[in-house]
Amino acid sequence: xxxINFSLLGLTLAITAIGISCIYSSVYQNEGRLWQAIxxxxxxxVGMGLVLFFSFAAFNYRRLWDxxxxxxxxxxxxxxxxxxxxxxxxxxQRWLKIAWFNFQPSExxxxxxxxxLARYYSKKPSDSIALAVNKLDALHGFxxxxxxxAMPTGLVIEQPDLGSGxxxxxxxxxxxxxxxxxxxxxxxxxxxxFSMSPLLWHFLKDYQRDRLMVFLNxxxxxxxxxxxxxxxxxxxxxxxxxxxxxxxxxxxxxxxxPESHTDxxxxxxAEEWGFLGSxxxxxxxxxxxRKGLSIGMRSHDYFGKLLAxxxxxxxxxxxxxxxxxxxxLAPVVGIPLPLMSYGGSSIIVTFSALGILASIERxx
Numbered sequence: 001x002x003x004i005n006f007s008l009l010g011l012t013l014a015i016t017a018i019g020i021s022c023i024y025s026s027v028y029q030n031e032g033r034l035w036q037a038i039x040x041x042x043x044x045x046v047g048m049g050l051v052l053f054f055s056f057a058a059f060n061y062r063r064l065w066d067x068x069x070x071x072x073x074x075x076x077x078x079x080x081x082x083x084x085x086x087x088x089x090x091x092x093q094r095w096l097k098i099a100w101f102n103f104q105p106s107e108x109x110x111x112x113x114x115x116x117l118a119r120y121y122s123k124k125p126s127d128s129i130a131l132a133v134n135k136l137d138a139l140h141g142f143x144x145x146x147x148x149x150a151m152p153t154g155l156v157i158e159q160p161d162l163g164s165g166x167x168x169x170x171x172x173x174x175x176x177x178x179x180x181x182x183x184x185x186x187x188x189x190x191x192x193x194f195s196m197s198p199l200l201w202h203f204l205k206d207y208q209r210d211r212l213m214v215f216l217n218x219x220x221x222x223x224x225x226x227x228x229x230x231x232x233x234x235x236x237x238x239x240x241x242x243x244x245x246x247x248x249x250x251x252x253x254x255x256x257x258p259e260s261h262t263d264x265x266x267x268x269x270a271e272e273w274g275f276l277g278s279x280x281x282x283x284x285x286x287x288x289x290r291k292g293l294s295i296g297m298r299s300h301d302y303f304g305k306l307l308a309x310x311x312x313x314x315x316x317x318x319x320x321x322x323x324x325x326x327x328x329l330a331p332v333v334g335i336p337l338p339l340m341s342y343g344g345s346s347i348i349v350t351f352s353a354l355g356i357l358a359s360i361e362r363x364x
Contacts, residue, residue, distance in 0.1 A: 007291065008288075008291050008292075008354060008357060008358055008361070009053070009354075009358070011284060011287055011288045011291065012053070012288065012339060012351070012354055014284055015281070015284050015285065015288065015338075015339040015340060016046055016339045016340075016347075018269070018281060018284075018340065019042075019265065019337075019339055019340030019341070020039065020042055020043065020046070021246065022261070022265050022268050022269045022272070022340065023038065023039060023042055023261045023265070023342050024039050025246055025247050025249065025252070025253070025268065025272060026249070026252040026253065026260040026261040026265070026268045027039070027260075027261050028247070028253075029253050029254075038261065038342060041344070042342055042347070045343075045344040045347040045348060046347060046351075048344075048347075048348055048351075049347050049348050049350070049351030049352070050351065052348060052351050052352045052355055053351045053352070053354055053355040053358070054355065055355065056352055056355025056356050056358070056359055057355045057358035057359050057362065058359070059355075059359055060359065060363065061304060061307065061356050061359040061360050061363070062301070062303065062304075062363075064115050064119075064307070064356070065119055065303060068115055068116055068119045071112050071115060071116070072112060072116050072148070072152075074112075075105065075108055075109050075112045075152055076151065076152055076155070078096065078105035078108065079105050079106070079109065079152055079155040079156065080155065081096065081105075082094065082095070082096060082105060082155075082159060083155075083158075083159075085097075086159075087102055089102075092159055092160060092161065093159055094106060094159045094161050101344055102344070102345075103344070103345055104343075104345035104346075106156045106159065106161050106164040106165075107164070107345040107346055107348075107349040108345075108349055109152045109153075109156060109164070109168060110164065110167055110168055110171065110314055110349070111311070111314065111349055111352065111353050112152075113149055113152065113168050113171055113172065114171055114175070114307065114310030114311055114314055114353075115307060115310075116148065116149075117145060117149070117171070117172060117175045117176075117179075117306070117310060118175070118303055118306035118307035118310055119303060120145050120148070121145075121175065121176075121179035121181075121306055122302045122303045122306060138182075138185055141176075141181050141182070141185065142176060142181055142182075142185040142186070142189070145172070145176070146172070146189070149168060149169070149172045152168065153165045153168045153169060156168065160205055160208070161334065162204075162208055162333055162334075163321070163333030163334045163335040164334075164335070166321075166333065167314070167317055167318060167321070167335065170313075170317045171310060171313060171314050171317065173186060173190075174309075174310070174313045174317070175306060175309065175310050175313070178306065178309050179306060211331050211332045211333070212331050214226040214229060214331075214332070215229075215328075215330070215331040215332070227258070228257070228258050228259065228264065228332065229328050229332060231251055231256050231257045231258070231267075232257060232264050232267040232326050232327075232328070233267075233327065233328050234251055234256075235249065235251035235252065235256075235257050235264075235267040235268065235270065235271040236266075236267050236270040236271065236278075236326065236327065238250070238251065238271055239270045239271040239272065239273065239274040239275065239277075239278075240274055240275065241274050241275050241276060242273075242274045242275075242276060242277075243270070243271065243272045243273040243274030243276075243277055244271060244272055244274075245272060246272055246273075247272075248272060249268060249271040249272045250271075251267070251268075251271055252267070252268040252271065261341070261342045262336060262341050262342050262343060263322065263325070263332070263334055263335065263336060263337075263341060264326055265337055265340050265341050265342070266278075266281075266322060266323050266326040266337055266340070267326045269281060269340070270326075282323075285319050288315070289312050289315055289316040289319070291357075292308055292309075292311055292312030292315070292354075292357050293308070293309065293312045295308045295312075295357055295360055295361045295364065296308030296309040296312065296360075298361075298364050299360055299364050300364065301360075301363075301364075304360040304363070304364070307356065307360065308357055308360050311353045311354075311356060311357055312357070314353065315338050315350070315353070318335055318336070318337070318338050319337065319338060321333065321335045322335045322336065322337040322341075323337070338350045
């Protein structure tokens with residue numbers, strides 16, 4: 001591909017390769033050939049993701065401006081359709097069955113909201129895209145976009161998928177601040193949210209309340225809601241400095257650690273590669289997010305600038321929340337680790353988002 005900076009693609013593939021090796025390590029001792037099917041599907045999804053990466057990199061990202069409304073409506077319809085014929089797994093109805101592929105619309109909703117907000121906070125004259133948020137009052141600068149974001153977020157939380165819903169709100173807060181919305185609007189909203197937290201407690205599902213209580217004290221239910229967090233911290237701590245080596249982990253391979261190849265894959269990696277390996281992985285993630293932010297800073301197109309910042313922060317927030325969740329520093333909210341956790345929806349959306357970043361850089 002002409003004019004694609006392959007440092008972005010190289011970082012992406014490096015993290016993805018680490019993820020595939022961790023998935024293999026955590027599932028290869030499963031009975032039968034299930035481990036082989038899991039690894040093959042992940043490799044297939046990565047291949048599909050690469051196709052989408054190059055497709056979006058060659059695609060003029062400015063065309064997303066015209067497709068934003070259609071994309072927003074499509075996401076709402078997909079989220080509504082989940083309640084009609086969605087697949088129920090582990091007590092949650094979050095997936096749509098498409099042939100052999102379980103598609104998760106909430107993953108698309110994260111990227112769609114970043115695109116929507118990038119368009120909302122910029123205007124499009126005949127020859128350029130200029131920032132328009134500074135001319136907006138409280139209603140048009142904060143309340144109205146909040147309403148647009150709240151609709152898909154409410155549908156995601158109702159699935160229930162509290163983690164993805166919170167990620168969308170974090171993206172909204174981050175983009176509004178970057179766009180120049182007055183800080184007092186954001187602070188008033190956050191203060192109102194905290195003041196209503198006792199009321200919101202009653203709307204949470206039982207397992208969500210348990211997770212919050214376990215976050216405060218994991219030992220309150222060591223064999224129930226707190227079991228996964230305790231095992232994750234044991235896995236991370238047992239890796240020490242250099243780790244136990246690839247295929248040498250015990251918590252994941254002996255099935256002490258649930259979801260070792262999905263939400264808690266960081267614990268699997270830290271057990272096998274230790275503190276030093278974890279630092280290398282964090283540096284790779286840092287370089288990837290920093291690359292995205294750098295693309296946004298160098299873009300002279302405000303729509304592209306906000307979109308690059310939104311995508312970079314979408315990835316950065318998910319990385320921070322997932323790793324904090326593995327370390328017991330955040331409640332367990334079911335957020336995958338981008339490019340590493342097993343799952344087709346996350347892989348495909350992440351590669352697509354990075355392809356959009358490559359498109360923005362090509363046209364800077």
